[in-house]
Amino acid sequence: MLLQGLVILHTLAVIIFSIRILLRDNLSSAARLAWFMVMLFAPYVGVVLYLLFGEISVGRTVRRRHDQIFAKLSSIAASSMGSCEHNLEGNIEIEYQTAFRAASVDGFGTTLGNKAELLADAATTRSRLIEDIDNATESVQCLYYIWLDDNTGRSVAEALIRAAKRGLAVYAMADGLGSRKFVRSKYWREMRDAGVKLAVALPMKWVIDTILFSRLDLRNHRKITVIDGCITWCGSQNCADAEFLVKAKYAPWIDIMLRLKGPVVAQNQLLFVSDWLLNSGEAAPESFAVKAKEIEGGFPAQIFADGPTNRRGATPQLFATLLTLAKQEVVISTPYFVPNSTVLDAICAAAVRAIDVTMIFPKRNDSWIVAAASHGYYRRLLEHGVKIYEFRDGLLHSKTFTIDRGLSLIGSSNLDLRSFDLNYENDILLRDDEVTQLIYQRQQEYIAQSDPVTLEHVNAWTYPRRIWNNVVATIGPIL
Incomplete structure (x- = not known):
């Protein structure tokens, strides 16, 4: 009788959740097949996993509020910035215009007259960032996915406290x-007591309260700082030391950061304000001051912002577009590769048409499951002519994408399904x-500290390792 009941329960679980999976028009065939496999072979575990991780949604209420906030902020910013579409014509080669249009997910257009400084390392970034905060005269806004209680985390918190005590409008948000x-630390309390306005992005309580309508592990992975x-x-750098104490055995964390001036600053600021309003519960402002001006001799740039409240598939579509634009060379670094x-x-098509495609991954990854999934793609990449390097001197956390040494994309996005x-x-x-x-020279420095991976290396892997890598890669669409 018990066995019969379990069989009925098993069958009902498979049928109900199979119907739900089939009703999802926006689910890829690979993800649908992976969920079917989980439901068939482990239905009870599969039901729990699907309830926690199956639905890629923040819920209708959050989505509606996000759209309302961003629509209002965009209209306010547009009145100050004007339309950026005309900036493409005559300022960017026609073949690259496609990339900038593909990057316009939140309505951001191309801005002109921007300047950037590439920072040397994590210590220099921390020093210059704190210097900027200490020199601020009006406002500081910052958002981090990871904010640790270490030298960098404490130093930034102390700088924000100093800014707030000078009477500046200081906003800080963390995932x-x-x-x-x-x-929950004393530094967070001290910032609040000093007058820093604080917010928590996607708090765990919020996720638990909406568990039936949201996915448990949706996160704000952004790294944004705006000064005045x-x-x-x-x-790619979080508010943390390169030694990254919570995962010290993989250290140092190798990151890349740009310090920018020009109209593109307003786009990053708009992005921060939208996140702030969404997570703090405050009302959208009636005005939005755009202060950054075009710099003579500056370059075209725009912010690419994606998330679960945006159009599905925007990030992989942009990456694919960039790869199709390449004429000679593409170099990519990413810590997490589950495409x-x-x-x-x-990627494979670019290599086949004789584009020199180089990919740089960390040799030791802090996520064993991502490492296995990544390795499951190595053979296909190598057989198509892609060059693979594994960085050996720490965890390469830089997310870089250069095309023909003229077009760049850097930021927080990895080449994995979490970022997608x-x-x-x-x-x-x-x-x-x-x-x-x-940026390309920095990528070459990464390669100099890496070991090349060849088909001979992959062929030398044991059968159990190859099977494990391919099993994990198979369920990659639902990781």
């Missing part, structure tokens, strides 16, 4: 999961030979 310890509306920072078919096919579907991300797309060359 509820990535910074879960710091938002005139300076912004963009890249969908759109990106994987575009689950995380709020921010990147900057820019067209400038000088800045792209600096």
Whole structure:
């Protein structure tokens, strides 16, 4: 009798959740097949996993509020910035205009007259960032996915406290999961007591309250700092030391950061304000001051912002577009490589048409499951002519994408399904030979500290390892 009941329960679970999976028009075939496999072979575990991680949504209420906030902010900003579409014509080569249009997810257009400085390392970034905060005269806005109680985390908190005590408008926001310890620390309380306005992005309580309508692990992965509306920072570095104490055995964390001036600052600021309003519950402002002006001799750039409240597939579509634009060379670095078919096919297609495609991954990854999934794609990449390097001197956390040494994309987005579907991300797309060359040189430094991976290496892997890698890669669409 018990066995019969279990069989009935098993059958009902498979049928009900199979119907739900089939009703989802926006689910890829690979993800649908992966969920079917989980439901068939482990239905009870599969039901729990699907309830927690199956639906890529923040819920209708959050989506509606996000759309209302961003629509209002965009209209306010447009009155100050004007339309940016005309900036493409005559300022960017026609073949690159496609990339900037593909990057316009939140309505951001191309801005002109921007300047950027590539920082040397994590210590220099921390020093210059604190210097900017200490020199601020009006406002500071910052958002981090991970904010740790270490030298960098404490130094930034102390600088924000000093700014607030000078009477500046200071806003600080951290992700509820990535910074879960710091938002309960004494430094968070001290910032609040000093007058820093604080908010937690996607707090765990919010996720639990909406568990039936949301996915548990949706996160705000952005790294944004805006100073006086005139300076912004963009890249991969969290508010943490390179030693990254929570995962010290993988250290040092190798990141890349740009310090930018020009009209693109307003786009990053608009992005921060929208996140702030969404997570703090405050009403949208009636005005939005755009202070950054065009710099003579500056370059075209725009912010690429994606997340679960945006159009599905925007990030992989942009990556695929960039790969199709390449004429000679593409160099990519990413710590996490679990692509969908759109990106994987575009990478292989670029290599097949004789584009020199180089990919740089960390040799030791802090996520064992991502490492296995990534390795499952190595053979296909190598057989199509892609060059693979594994960085050996720490965890390469830089997310860089250079095309023909003239077009660059850097920021917070990885080449994995989390960045494609689950995380709020921010990147900057820019067209400038000088800045792209600096980023390209940094990529070459990564390669110099890496070991090449060849088909001979992959062929030498044991059968159990190859089977494990391919099993994990198979369920990659639902990771």
